Amino acid sequence: MSDTTTISIITTSRFDDHDIRGDDHPEVATRLRAINERLRAGSLAPLLRYIEPVEAERRWLLTFHSDAWLFRFEEEVLSGRSCIGHQDNQVCYETFGVAQLAAGAGIKGVDLVENGAGGPVFCAVRPPGHHAEPNLPLGFCFLNNCVIAARYWQERYNRRRVCILDFDAHHGNGIQTAFEEDPETLYISIHEHPSFSFPGTGYAEETGKGAGEGSLLNIPLLPGAVDRQVLAAMDGTVAERLERFRPEALVIAAGFDGHRLDDMSGLNYSTELYYALGERIGKWAGAFAGGRVLSVLEGGYHLPSLAEGVEAYLKGLHVVSAG
Numbered sequence: 001m002s003d004t005t006t007i008s009i010i011t012t013s014r015f016d017d018h019d020i021r022g023d024d025h026p027e028v029a030t031r032l033r034a035i036n037e038r039l040r041a042g043s044l045a046p047l048l049r050y051i052e053p054v055e056a057e058r059r060w061l062l063t064f065h066s067d068a069w070l071f072r073f074e075e076e077v078l079s080g081r082s083c084i085g086h087q088d089n090q091v092c093y094e095t096f097g098v099a100q101l102a103a104g105a106g107i108k109g110v111d112l113v114e115n116g117a118g119g120p121v122f123c124a125v126r127p128p129g130h131h132a133e134p135n136l137p138l139g140f141c142f143l144n145n146c147v148i149a150a151r152y153w154q155e156r157y158n159r160r161r162v163c164i165l166d167f168d169a170h171h172g173n174g175i176q177t178a179f180e181e182d183p184e185t186l187y188i189s190i191h192e193h194p195s196f197s198f199p200g201t202g203y204a205e206e207t208g209k210g211a212g213e214g215s216l217l218n219i220p221l222l223p224g225a226v227d228r229q230v231l232a233a234m235d236g237t238v239a240e241r242l243e244r245f246r247p248e249a250l251v252i253a254a255g256f257d258g259h260r261l262d263d264m265s266g267l268n269y270s271t272e273l274y275y276a277l278g279e280r281i282g283k284w285a286g287a288f289a290g291g292r293v294l295s296v297l298e299g300g301y302h303l304p305s306l307a308e309g310v311e312a313y314l315k316g317l318h319v320v321s322a323g
């Protein structure tokens, strides 16, 4: 299928099975329902096609995670634990399988892009992934969906130069861990400054290690930052770095918790920002990455803003791909 007007949403109602009882935890099943209801009611509705993911095979999880963590994750979940390591990382009996499905959505997405999906491909998944480390969960994340998609892209399709661009309000420490010593990859993150925000990494001085020097571009913004500052960084440093790096594929860690109504960060973004980001990302994917771009949901906890943000982002992406 090469119809550029189609928007592919990779999701499944099985993501709801990662249900951590009660609404005191922000990473709730209703997040995806809010997104899907909004998309189905809006002007993009006739363009949507929904695709079910399958669980990622263990060998792809092992491109980033340790065997020890995967065994521990499965074991703790099946033993009936309600969280792993910290109250943030709440689990239920189904969480391991659901997390494998979220990682599998990214893999399915890469296949779709490579097989000529044409229009935007968006993985509406949970649990999110960018804080997950090789050996441990963090910040609601258990498996690093974006890193696993990037490694799959490299190994399955030999697209070695992969860039992950992350506009979630928080720094993706797990993605940084994956890429900081790897000269073939690039991680770009725009996030709330680590002195004020979880997880406390992502200072501008963190640029990579050893052979991976230059593989990280961290752009921290002070609390209160607005759209204008994000777009100035995107049109300046980010565009320059992408032009130099020339990625063969782009993975977008798409988080919507920088919205001014989302109390998970002190950032002050508007919904319109996500349209502008979609437009730029679509344009750069065409200019620098042969049109190969996959977006994967990360954060976003104020449900109406999350749903509107995703819709605006997809409209921005779609305008370019249909353009």
Ligand SMILES: [Zn+2]
Binding pocket: 168, 169, 170, 255, 257, 264, 298, 299, 300
């Ligand atoms: Zn976040």
